[in-house]
Amino acid sequence: xxxxxxxxxxxxxxxxxxxxxxxxxxxxxxxxxxxxxxxxxxxxxxxxxxxxxxxxxxxxxxxxxxxxxxxxxxxxxxxxxxxxxxxxxxxxxxxxxxxxxxxxxxxxxxxxxxxxxxxxxxxxxxxxxxxxxxxxxxxxxxxxxxxxxxxxxxxxxxxxxxxxxxxxxxxxxxxxxxxxxxxx
Amino acid sequence: xxxxxxxxxxxxxxxxxxxxxxxxxxxxxxxxxxxxxxxxxxxxxxxxxxxxxxxxxxxxxxxxxxxxxxxxxxxxxxxxxxxxxxxxxxxxxxxxxxxxxxxxxxxxxxxxxxxxxxxxxxxxxxxxxxxxxxxxxxxxxxxxxxxxxxxxxxxxxxxxxxxxxxxxxxxxxxxxxxxxxxxxxxxxxxxxxxxxxxxxxxxxxxxxxxxxxxxxxxxxxxxxxxxxxxxxxxxxxxxxxxxxxxxxxx
Numbered sequence: 001x002x003x004x005x006x007x008x009x010x011x012x013x014x015x016x017x018x019x020x021x022x023x024x025x026x027x028x029x030x031x032x033x034x035x036x037x038x039x040x041x042x043x044x045x046x047x048x049x050x051x052x053x054x055x056x057x058x059x060x061x062x063x064x065x066x067x068x069x070x071x072x073x074x075x076x077x078x079x080x081x082x083x084x085x086x087x088x089x090x091x092x093x094x095x096x097x098x099x100x101x102x103x104x105x106x107x108x109x110x111x112x113x114x115x116x117x118x119x120x121x122x123x124x125x126x127x128x129x130x131x132x133x134x135x136x137x138x139x140x141x142x143x144x145x146x147x148x149x150x151x152x153x154x155x156x157x158x159x160x161x162x163x164x165x166x167x168x169x170x171x172x173x174x175x176x177x178x179x180x181x182x183x184x
Numbered sequence: 185x186x187x188x189x190x191x192x193x194x195x196x197x198x199x200x201x202x203x204x205x206x207x208x209x210x211x212x213x214x215x216x217x218x219x220x221x222x223x224x225x226x227x228x229x230x231x232x233x234x235x236x237x238x239x240x241x242x243x244x245x246x247x248x249x250x251x252x253x254x255x256x257x258x259x260x261x262x263x264x265x266x267x268x269x270x271x272x273x274x275x276x277x278x279x280x281x282x283x284x285x286x287x288x289x290x291x292x293x294x295x296x297x298x299x300x301x302x303x304x305x306x307x308x309x310x311x312x313x314x315x316x317x318x319x320x321x322x323x324x325x326x327x328x329x330x331x332x333x334x335x336x337x338x339x340x341x342x343x344x345x346x347x348x349x350x351x352x353x354x355x356x357x358x359x360x361x362x363x364x365x366x367x368x369x370x371x372x373x374x375x376x377x378x379x380x381x382x383x384x385x386x387x388x389x390x391x392x393x394x395x396x397x398x399x400x401x402x403x404x405x406x407x408x409x410x411x412x413x414x415x416x417x418x419x420x421x422x423x424x425x426x427x428x429x430x431x432x433x434x
Contacts, residue, residue, distance in 0.1 A: 113233050117237060132234040133235055138201050163234075
């Protein structure tokens with residue numbers, strides 16, 4: 001027997017803010033994000049009777065949202081160069097002392113990081129957000145994106161590497177800021 | 185194991201996704217390797233940075249309401265519930281009508297007592313209090329014959345404190361009735377007799393003596409007639425005279 005429709009509201013509404021945030025990151029547009037979330041909730045309510053209670057509701061909702069996005073006009077336009085996910089990446093290089101991470105930390109430049117995330121291909125952007133913002137486990141990410149855990153690990157690794165590379169050009173100016181801070 | 189091998193797994197370690205045994209080994213290594221510790225710290229900072237930067241967009245309250253409105257479960261009233269509601273309404277309506285009816289009844293009753301008291305006072309104040317002056321019940325009773333549409337029995341007053349003063353015709357609500365006046369010590373008591381049903385009001389079934397407008401009054405129904413005994417005598421006197429009438433009529 002499927003779950004009651006009144007429990008859908010109780011389960012789904014607490015996820016509203018984070019689903020909207022994720023939708024906005026995917027669509028990069030408020031109106032489209034709203035349409036996406038609205039459609040996600042409508043679809044989810046319609047399909048709620050088939051949802052198995054006890055399984056991961058959050059991953060189920062995110063999967064609906066993502067699949068809805070992928071079939072949307074914007075989704076089709078921006079995403080469908082799905083990356084070839086190698087099972088294993090080569091070993092990462094040692095991080096230098098002035099790393100993008102430390103630069104960010106010192107400058108506390110949220111906008112810079114937001115811009116860098118925004119520029120990532122959507123398949124990197126989404127996996128990074130699911131892992132870091134939604135704090136999903138690899139298993140949950142795998143369920144949400146419908147990919148194996150091995151692919152989650154490799155894609156996540158490449159997403160982080162790409163982000164770090166994109167932040168790298170900022171190093172010079174950041175070092176200046178760092179020097180200025182030290183001088184102070 | 186060289187540091188490069190550790191660092192390849194650093195993100196997985198920081199995501200807490202390594203098997204527990206490997207996590208412990210990694211913990212030990214990070215505590216002993218300054219290079220890996222520095223790298224781990226940098227990556228933790230990056231994770232925190234992404235986490236903070238990622239929480240960027242907030243839905244409007246209006247949009248939240250809109251979505252909630254589309255998924256909210258609409259209350260569906262089942263038939264029993266509708267019926268219960270209808271029944272509650274009916275009960276309320278009946279209770280209201282009953283209350284209005286009882287209120288009107290009480291009002292009519294109070295008005296009737298008031299009129300009986302008026303008749304009593306008016307007769308006593310009149311220069312000709314009675315139309316038939318006689319202490320003999322066999323004189324008084326026949327006097328009413330043909331004047332009122334019913335007949336009644338008068339009690340035998342021997343061995344009682346009461347004496348019959350006389351009788352007169354009276355009207356209550358266009359209904360003719362008998363008005364008898366009795367004396368007990370220095371008090372005069374009126375006894376009114378009407379056809380039951382001619383008087384509208386809710387009368388006390390117990391026929392106990394009650395106080396109405398400072399008069400003591402008892403009323404009861406017997407043999408299709410409505411009796412009132414009213415006067416400024418004590419409740420015991422009123423009650424005793426009532427008892428005499430009841431005994432005679434039964």
